[in-house]
Amino acid sequence: MSTRRKKIYEGHGKILYEGPEPGTLVQYFKDDASAYNNAKRAVLEGKGVLNNRISEYFMTRLNTIGVQNHFIRRLNLREQLIRELEIIPLQVVVRNAAAGSLSQRFGLPEGQPLPRSIIEFYLKDEKLGNPMVTEEHITAFNWASTQEIDDMMALSLRVNDFLNGAFGAVGISLIDFRVEFGRLWENDFSRVVLADEISPDNCRLWDTQTREKLDLDRFRRDLGDAIEGYAEIARRLGIMKEMPTVIQGGLH
Structure with missing residues (x-):
């Protein structure tokens, strides 16, 4: 088709x-x-x-x-x-435990639970290596408004709660995940809506018992059949x- x-x-x-x-x-x-x-x-x-x-x-x-x-x-x-x-040019990462770049930045052992879920923003620009940005950058460069940042954070935490429950029920730990958002326009008004996908491509998922990785890290780190x-x-x-x-x- x-x-x-x-x-x-x-x-x-x-x-x-x-x-x-x-x-x-x-x-x-x-x-x-x-x-x-x-x-x-x-x-x-x-x-x-x-x-x-x-x-x-x-x-x-x-x-x-x-x-x-x-x-x-x-x-x-x-x-x-x-x-x-209308895609907002940001990647929103929600972290429940240390892994990947967070472990490297702060010297935290992978899998260490965080005191609370942490939300990070990254600019969606591969040529620049998707750099991490703050709310100051986002509003200064007009990538999103203060209200849209609040909406993205609130929605990301709701998604986190839901996914934690869904994966936890089948013995999988949600270490972190990345989502994207867009504006859905109706006349002159827009609202922030979840976009992209939710899959092992953008979630870190570990078996709760064995801590075996069940996501794209298997491919990233050559851990066997991804x-x-x-x-x-x-x-x-x-x-x-x-x-x-x-x-x-x-x-x-």
């Missing part, structure tokens, strides 16, 4: 195409994986199919608890219909039984 549509944007993990009606886009999930600002790349067979299902699972449930997002419905194995938003971690998450969430047999067959 998407081959005939106009491509709007292509990132590492997804392609956005023109949607079937005004105000919509088609989001296509690729198998491409990248890390360290694209210095490390590979194709992980089946990743796009798994991420499409996992993101659908969470976006649908977030909508039902009042966290409005861009997801409308899944179209097929790799595509979703989404609302077109897709097996993604598939394990889908299995625990009860999504795996709906997965095509090709994926199931190739993952045991």
